[in-house]
Amino acid sequence: MDLNRMPRPKAKLPNYLYHVSGQARVYLDGRYFYLGPHDSPESHARYFALCKIYQENGCKMPEDCETHPDEDAAITVRCVTADYLSFAAKKYASSPERYERQKRLCDMVDKEYGDLPAADFGPRRLSQLRDLLVASKNRRGRHNTRAYINDQVRTIVRVFRYGVARELVPATVLNALEALSPLVEGESVATESVAREPADIEAVRKTAEYLSPVLKAMVQVQVATGMRPSELFRMRASDIEQREDGVWVYRPSEHKTKRHGKKKQVPIVGEAKSALEPYLDREPTDFCFKPEESARWYQQQRSANRKTPANEGDRPGYNKRTRSGESKPRQYSPKFDKDSYRRAIVHAAKKAGAEHWTPYQLRHTAATVIREALGIEGAQALLGHSKRQMTEHYAKESLDKAIEAAKAGPKL
Missing domain, CATH: 1.10.443.10 (Intergrase catalytic core)
Known part of the structure; x- marks a missing residue:
């Protein structure tokens, strides 16, 4: 195979580009997508949202995805969560697990309300997401605890607080979301956390x-x-x-x-x-x-403590895989x-x-x-x-x- 003729692999995160019209744009799957005024918070948010769609679809873009949004097109919830995740990726670079937890939560928000204008996301929709967390189970097949659910709701509010700081979301949205009271014991079917006891x-x-x-x-x-x-x-x-x-x-x-x-x-x-x-x-x-x-x-x-004599069986450091060259030194x-x-x-x-x-x-x-x-x-x-x-x-x-x-x- 002639390696020089192989097609260049598609970029996982294509560049944020400037166009002579003053617009920002990004080249995805053979098309240019225009994002709004270059270097504006809205254009960056749309860029991250489109790149997330592109990556989740195996470096492909849906055919019905708009390439030239209207000048007054609303910033959607998906744009806010994508912009937040770009920030979280840097903030939690030393804690990949924490970033992944936030990404899973943003994915859930996108699935339910990704195309909703961010300005329309209020306490009732936040409450509906909380109900979804109450009804769902974790990877161990157990219902989520009340403390975990309240923490997840606080994280969603934090995402929108970031959106307000980026001037993507009206401050009134954040004030409304903070009005939702946390779950209290007995208010829902959410389980209670078991207090950690001292080790004997x-x-x-x-x-x-x-x-x-x-x-x-x-x-x-x-x-x-x-x-x-x-x-x-x-x-x-x-x-x-x-x-x-x-x-x-x-x-x-x-x-x-x-x-x-x-x-x-x-x-x-x-x-x-x-x-x-x-x-x-x-x-x-x-x-x-x-x-x-x-x-x-x-x-x-x-x-x-080995019972088999040293001259019988697999000797330490010299077993079948080692002799065949298949074994590699363990990396610690x-x-x-x-x-x-x-x-x-x-x-x-x-x-x-x-x-x-x-x-x-x-x-x-x-x-x-x-x-x-x-x-x-x-x-x-x-x-x-x-x-x-x-x-x-x-x-x-x-x-x-x-x-x-x-x-x-x-x-x-």
């Missing part, structure tokens, strides 16, 4: 016996500090200050409340400090806890994520015959123990909450309180 410390101790040294150290650090799993995964030597008084202070480069301008400080003392110390011998920008080291340890344990992620960490914990708990628990429950375990020992302010200081209601109504963050709380944390 004895179950954690039993599970730790079946974890690799890397994972056990992670659990020890988390149970002593109460930090979120995501903060634990991102821990690097360069983020830890080793103070003269012997206290280490971890300041995550990324954390949940960073976007609100808040700083996170996690004191590391006692057992957490001893558990972490062996994993600081790395490049300053390398993550402390590496999945590859954990996987290698499990492989060594399986080899050591540079850090754990919530799924790999959780799966390892759940598997070890099952192997140990311990009660089921998940990593995020360790945060609740630490909060419960510290609250009993030092009161609510101590728990708040260690967990880094800024509002008292997050841990039964707190006051303000204090590093000294957090250090005192860390010393009182639970031990494995």
Whole structure:
């Protein structure tokens, strides 16, 4: 095949173009689509909406899609959601899962009201979308919870707030949407969320016996500090200050409340400090806890417990796929994520015959123990909450309180 004669592949996101008439346009599937005055918010919104249609149709455009919209053509809901998603793709570039959740929600809005003028989208239609969320089920076949439904409705309102900021939607639309009250308990058939309970410390101790040294150290650090799993995964030597008084202070480069301008400080003392110390011998920008080291340890344990003699069967690193050249070296992620960490914990708990628990429950375990020992302010200081209601109504963050709380944390 002559590669030089192969047709050029179609662009997934064709260019936003200028026309001498002063119009913006985009070339899709052999046709030019005019978008309105060049560089106007409306033209960009129409561009993103058309590109979304183009991508969803396998790089094809419907025959009935208008190429020259009227000058006074209304901005549709589809234009607003598409423009918002272009913004969200950049905002949540480091959190693909969060972006995908917002995209699925925008797709649902488009399916129901995509062609509706955005100025006509009001509380009644928002309420109808909420009813649809109440009636639908999630991927596990369960009805959505009330908290989840209210969160989804708030996200839809956020999309239209963005549209107002872009001057695509009248401010009166946003005011009307915000008038819709959230669902309250008993108002609908939506299920109630089950409160997350603290992990039983004895179950954690039993599970730790079946974890690799890397994972056990992670659990020890988390149970002593109460930090979120995501903060634990991102821990690097360069983020830890080793103070003269012997206290280490971890300041995550990324954390949940960073976007609100808040700083996170996690004191590391006692057992957490001893558990972490062996994993600081790395490049300053390398993550402390590496999945590859954990996987290698499990492989060594399986080899050591192997019953088949070494000269029989598949030798480690020399099996049938390796001899045929089919096997490739496994590629490991540079850090754990919530799924790999959780799966390892759940598997070890099952192997140990311990009660089921998940990593995020360790945060609740630490909060419960510290609250009993030092009161609510101590728990708040260690967990880094800024509002008292997050841990039964707190006051303000204090590093000294957090250090005192860390010393009182639970031990494995």
